[in-house]
Ligand code: ADP
């Protein structure tokens with residue numbers, strides 16, 4: 128018998144369930160040009176599918192079935208080898224097929240337009256049909272005046288292409304096919320650049336030198352740049368970035384939210400002109416163009432949110448993750464990766480330094496410093512001479528007694544706002560809850576109006592005259608009568624930012640207020656517009672959700688107020704204390720950037736909660752010591768590796784059944800060293816018309832969690848059924 132002939136074969140990763148790797152023959156004509164990382168379109172079961180070449184090898188010809196050929200390539204889209212290595216690592220760690228991981232990280236327009244050169248754009252029409260469902264209207268509300276790429280709309284409105292196509296059939300929107308070359312300019316989002324060339328302070332110099340030493344040695348090291356708000360972390364990043372660029376390498380600069388970008392983008396670009404802002408508001412054509420420019424080496428700095436980690440830089444020399452504690456680095460859909468954690472892995476693979484910057488680092492990062500895995504670089508002072516604001520804690524139990532009513536604003540805060548206004552200064556007030564009232568309930572029977580799809584109380588939005596579900600966007604009018612007891616006794620309870628803005632306006636006559644929350648910042652550049660107006664002094668006070676706490680620099684802010692500061696502590700989540708601490712410390716850091724230190728007024732019912740006190744009194748060590756000790760005691764990260772499994776589907780019986788059956792397997796496989804909580808109904812047990820059950824697996828370390836998952840896969844894994852979706856979340860952020 129002779130050996131079967133060897134033929135050149137390519138493994139192609141497709142975005143399909145399971146492993147998603149399919150093998151094709153590489154024809155002699157293609158043999159020299161096809162490479163690992165190339166985007167190709169291959170035949171599969173009578174369809175064409177796009178995927179990426181993940182291996183090319185000479186192998187024996189299979190005997191059972193003939194191999195199909197890889198079709199000739201039409202373009203040059205390719206994932207560089209070093210990025211492919213990161214994709215492999217990520218797909219393995221986060222337990223996602225390689226094809227799905229690639230599909231979730233290489234922007235869709237890059238994969239699609241690469242091959243067709245065309246995109247579909249959804250446009251509004253002048254006259255809409257009258258009969259549209261609430262859901263359809265909600266989708267339309269995401270279409271901006273200039274139109275939006277189909278896939279992007281689906282992502283934004285959390286819907287399917289087929290749903291949008293139906294809207295087009297109903298003539299509620301127009302679908303246009305646009306050649307991508309027409310949209311090849313990248314619109315720059317940005318505020319005016321401020322030329323910034325300060326000489327580094329001694330602290331900044333020490334931080335720069337420490338990282339530069341690793342750069343010079345081409346070595347990997349992870350640094351935590353732990354600097355108070357306003358301590359000048361950006362200057363450290365930019366000085367180092369310039370050195371990296373001088374070596375002919377590029378810089379990845381990640382930040383949590385696009386709202387931060389306009390101010391920062393201008394600062395970065397004023398020093399490094401070849402900077403691309405990689406943001407979610409890119410149109411399809413822009414995204415494809417940004418990819419091309421970055422891959423071609425025409426860009427020195429990629430500045431962007433978590434997905435920018437996967438920008439195809441030819442030779443990354445430094446990775447910066449600013450505000451590394453921010454939870455937006457964790458992706459909550461497949462692939463469920465954590466961009467900070469992956470950035471550290473990537474830096475190791477590339478042998479380049481990684482800088483994680485924060486004024487309020489994640490407990491995981493502090494633990495990594497204490498364990499010697501990260502090196503800490505401290506910036507303890509504000510170079511501008513700004514002083515940290517004075518803490519003022521207001522006990523709202525006493526305040527309500529004194530005011531003889533359920534007060535929302537303390538007299539202390541009102542007085543300070545009025546004084547700031549009189550002195551020509553500004554204020555910021557944080558309440559992490561949007562809308563007019565979070566609850567509409569019946570005064571007779573107490574029943575609150577819940578979303579039919581989510582079993583969550585609906586929020587009253589007065590301006591929009593609508594009750595809204597903050598999970599699925601469902602809307603309805605104000606109910607005349609109680610849905611439960613039919614009495615006409617419905618009223619609002621509680622206060623959101625919309626009402627707070629009205630209360631502040633009433634309490635401080637003449638105060639010009641700008642509200643900043645997801646309702647006022649719905650358009651692509653709304654954020655930048657509001658903040659520009661505020662920095663120009665067109666308003667005296669920002670009132671808003673956590674959006675107001677993010678890294679902005681307003682020198683005239685002398686009062687910061689936090690309303691309901693202890694409310695978030697009540698959430699049944701092991702991260703609630705950490706999140707509360709970070710949010711308050713961050714918003715407190717918005718004051719005292721200029722000459723006046725100002726004050727932070729924190730209103731709470733329990734003013735002794737450590738997370739609050741430590742945050743306003745600038746006692747981080749006390750907080751970190753205590754919080755870490757608690758995590759250790761209860762076995763949560765960083766002292767455990769967590770995996771969360773979620774079962775969801777429209778029928779409760781089937782969800783429960785699958786969860787219970789698979790739960791038995793999980794318990795068996797976990798047995799040697801892991802603890803399993805559940806399966807049981809999730810805290811949010813019904814969302815988007817889906818019933819939800821979950822289980823939490825606590826392993827002693829992340830490595831142990833990976834070994835548990837290996838055993839689970841070997842035992843057959845957790846297959847989805849027709850009626851029940853199964854998702855596995857490694858290092859989950861949400862556990863309720
Ligand atoms: P962070 O990101 O740490 O909160 P920033 O980088 O925004 O702080 O810097 C805060 C302010 O301090 C900015 O206005 C910046 O221009 C200024 N600044 C930073 N470094 C210096 C320096 N070495 N000398 C003078 N001003 C500086």
Ligand code: ZN
Nearest residue numbers: 578581596599
């Ligand atoms: Zn809902």
